[in-house]
Amino acid sequence: xxxxxxxxxxxxxxxxxxxxxxxxxxxxxxxxxxxxxxxxxxxxxxxxxxxxxxxxxxxxxxxxxxxxxxxxxxxxxxxxxxxxxxxxxxxxxxxxxxxxxxxxxxxxxxxxxxxxxxxxxxxxxxxxxxxxxxxxxxxxxxxxxxxxxxxxxxxxxxxxxxxxxxxxxxxxxxxxxxxxxxxxxxxxxxxxxxxxxxxxxxxxxxxxxxxxxxxxxxxxxxxxxxxxxxxxxxxxxxxxxxxxxxxxxxxxxxxxxxxxxxxxxxxxxxxxxxxxxxxxxxxxxxxxxxxxxxxxxxxxxxxxx
Numbered sequence: 001x002x003x004x005x006x007x008x009x010x011x012x013x014x015x016x017x018x019x020x021x022x023x024x025x026x027x028x029x030x031x032x033x034x035x036x037x038x039x040x041x042x043x044x045x046x047x048x049x050x051x052x053x054x055x056x057x058x059x060x061x062x063x064x065x066x067x068x069x070x071x072x073x074x075x076x077x078x079x080x081x082x083x084x085x086x087x088x089x090x091x092x093x094x095x096x097x098x099x100x101x102x103x104x105x106x107x108x109x110x111x112x113x114x115x116x117x118x119x120x121x122x123x124x125x126x127x128x129x130x131x132x133x134x135x136x137x138x139x140x141x142x143x144x145x146x147x148x149x150x151x152x153x154x155x156x157x158x159x160x161x162x163x164x165x166x167x168x169x170x171x172x173x174x175x176x177x178x179x180x181x182x183x184x185x186x187x188x189x190x191x192x193x194x195x196x197x198x199x200x201x202x203x204x205x206x207x208x209x210x211x212x213x214x215x216x217x218x219x220x221x222x223x224x225x226x227x228x229x230x231x232x233x234x235x236x237x238x239x240x241x242x243x244x245x246x247x248x249x250x251x252x253x254x255x256x257x258x259x260x261x262x263x264x265x266x267x268x269x270x271x272x273x274x275x276x277x278x279x280x281x282x283x284x285x286x287x288x289x290x291x292x293x294x295x296x297x298x299x300x301x302x303x304x305x
Contacts, residue, residue, distance in 0.1 A: 003033060003041035012210040013050045014180030020050070027067035029053060044129030047208060054176055098124070098136045105141040109162040117165055130173070130208065131288050134201045138166055139287075142197065163197060170200045177203065177213040183235035183299055186261075188216035188225050190241045190250050198267060198287070199240045205291040209299065211235075222253035229261045236262045236298050238283065241269035251278050262298065266290065 010017040020042075024030040029049050032040035049070045056066025101124050108116035124133045145162050187203050189196050196218045203213040214232055216225065229237060237257065241247050247254065247269055255278065257263055263280055270282040283290040 003035075003043050005035075005039055005041060008210075009042040009046070011180065011182065012208060013047050014176065014212075015050060015054070023050075023053065023063070023067060027064060027071070029067045029070060044131065044208070045126070048125055048130060051173060051175075055172065058175060098128070098132070102137055102141050102144075105137060106144050109141065109145050109158050112158070112161050114165060117162075118169070121169060131205055134205065135287055138170075139198065139201065142166060167197050167200065170197065170204060173204055174200060174207075174213070174215070177207045177215075180210065180212050182210035182212050184212045184214060184232060185294070186214045186216070186225070186228055186232060186234040186237045188220040188228075188237075188239055189218045190239050190246050191219055191221055192249075193241045193243075193246055193267075193269075194218050195242055195267075196240070199238070202238070202240075202266065202283075202287050202290060205287050206294060209291055209295040211295070211299070222250050222257055226257055226260065229257065234261055236264060236294065238264050238266050238294075240267035241265075242267055243269045244271055244274040245269075247274050247278060254278060254280060264294070 004012065006017050006020065010020055013020075020030060024032075030042060030046045032042050032046065035041050052070035053063075053066045056069045057063065061069065101120050105117065105120045107113075108120060121133065121138070124137050128136070142162055145159050185203065185206055187199050189199060200215065203215055207213055214228065214234065216228060225237065225239070239247075239254070247265060254263060258280060265275055265278070265280055265282040268285065272282070275282040283293060
């Protein structure tokens with residue numbers, strides 16, 4: 001997330017600016033930078049603390065307790081076992097910390113160490129923010145574990161452990177991602193598609209652009225998607241699959257759905273050939289670029305005087 005002034009930041013995180021100012025003044029929750037003109041600018045780390053505070057409030061904590069819990073997570077990188085070489089505030093991807101964290105995460109998956117998984121995730125989230133955590137840590141680590149299974153190595157247990165743990169963690173970050181007043185994206189996996197972690201990650205990144213998310217998950221009948229479209233009236237409907245054949249099997253239903261809402265294909269199965277054959281647009285594979293592309297195409301436009 002680029003640095004934002006309070007109004008745009010409030011829109012993106014779905015919290016009124018008055019509440020954000022109060023949380024900043026009373027609890028020190030937000031740590032804005034200053035623009036050359038003296039304006040407060042809020043970034044990804046601020047958005048993560050807001051998300052953590054909202055989760056605490058949802059769990060029944062008082063505002064003070066929720067803020068304290070959110071702030072306690074911020075210095076997690078300093079206590080991560082092999083990430084002590086630099087303070088969280090000074091870490092950057094080129095220092096080599098991210099490859100080290102990625103290896104730690106893979107090792108935690110392989111040893112079924114849930115506590116270590118959360119320690120690494122907390123550390124990288126605090127130091128780098130959501131987008132980098134997803135694209136440079138979580139998804140590559142999951143891919144590495146999955147690749148071992150594909151090579152015939154006896155790691156199917158680790159893959160299931162990793163997938164279930166990461167999925168639960170991402171959905172925890174996704175709480176309240178339907179709040180706010182931004183455009184609405186309906187996300188679902190097509191029938192027979194069981195992999196939804198990348199789609200959840202995409203929704204989380206899209207949320208940082210101010211979008212609201214309705215998430216239907218794995219193996220969703222297109223008729224169910226159509227019913228949800230009729231009820232929610234989304235700005236766009238993003239459907240995911242890992243194999244082009246899964247899109248191909250739903251071709252007529254997808255074209256009917258596209259008459260009621262814009263439909264975009266996503267995931268490894270959304271190659272150029274299947275998109276052309278179905279006459280439906282597709283999103284690229286990079287999460288951040290795909291979210292930016294979608295926001296540029298369908299997001300709100302500044303009003304001209």
